[in-house]
Amino acid sequence: MQTPQVEPIPGDLRENLYETDFFAWTYAQAKFLKEREWNKLDLPNLIEEIESLGKQQRAELRNRLKVLLGHLLKWEYQVERRSRSWLMTIRIQRRDTQELLSENPSLKPYLQEALQKIYESGRDLATGETNLPLKTFPENCPYELEDIFSDRFYPGEPATDDVME
Numbered sequence: 001m002q003t004p005q006v007e008p009i010p011g012d013l014r015e016n017l018y019e020t021d022f023f024a025w026t027y028a029q030a031k032f033l034k035e036r037e038w039n040k041l042d043l044p045n046l047i048e049e050i051e052s053l054g055k056q057q058r059a060e061l062r063n064r065l066k067v068l069l070g071h072l073l074k075w076e077y078q079v080e081r082r083s084r085s086w087l088m089t090i091r092i093q094r095r096d097t098q099e100l101l102s103e104n105p106s107l108k109p110y111l112q113e114a115l116q117k118i119y120e121s122g123r124d125l126a127t128g129e130t131n132l133p134l135k136t137f138p139e140n141c142p143y144e145l146e147d148i149f150s151d152r153f154y155p156g157e158p159a160t161d162d163v164m165e
Helices: 011-020 022-034 043-077 084-103 105-130
Strands: none
Touching: 011 022, 043 084, 043 105, 084 105
């Protein structure tokens, strides 16, 4: 990938680069950081973007858990429709969530705090994908965090061999 040309950038254009060409702005900021040109940094927007990166990690964690919880509910409450696809979604979401947490360990305390809110979204997902009434699923998360992430935990009746193999 070719690095975009970011110098020379006239001062007035540099001030608007964040709004007019975000990609070039990111390269310019990286260049200024590498070259320790502190006075050229767009600090207000740089601070905002760095904070945004942290928020994105939390949002990714919530999204992965929502999908995981929704599929655990589907697995438990729609036994006759279990499929390899559901199984693979559960396994992939567990793996990817654990990887996200290992790369961002400071998100771990957030899990317990956010579990019920995330569960509500997972419950909505399960309702939408199964066409079962919302009241089919418990109002509060029936699963412990340890179980949610356990490769051995599949709620409800055991899976049939044709799905698991």
